[in-house]
Amino acid sequence: MALYKTIRYLSPSNDAAFDQIHHPGNVTPHSGIYRCEGCGLEIVSEHPKVFPPQHAKAHTSAQGAIRWQLIVYAVHQT
Ligand SMILES: [Zn+2]
Numbered sequence: 035m036a037l038y039k040t041i042r043y044l045s046p047s048n049d050a051a052f053d054q055i056h057h058p059g060n061v062t063p064h065s066g067i068y069r070c071e072g073c074g075l076e077i078v079s080e081h082p083k084v085f086p087p088q089h090a091k092a093h094t095s096a097q098g099a100i101r102w103q104l105i106v107y108a109v110h111q112t
Contacts, residue, residue: 072097
């Protein structure tokens with residue numbers, strides 16, 4: 035689970051970007067922290083780089099394929 039110290043730097047959002055699922059090799063649409071829906075691993079991925087092709091630790095069959103979901107969106111506007 036992602037951690038933070040100062041809540042004033044984070045805001046709740048219903049942006050549709052949080053509902054999208056991304057696969058290894060897809061272009062990262064928004065820079066931020068992503069969580070694998072299969073195993074809970076969290077990574078930082080930057081737009082327009084691609085999501086990593088695999089984990090250091092392979093998924094079990096019960097965990098299924100690697101699926102990345104945005105959990106913290108980095109806003110680049112001031
Ligand atoms: Zn995973």
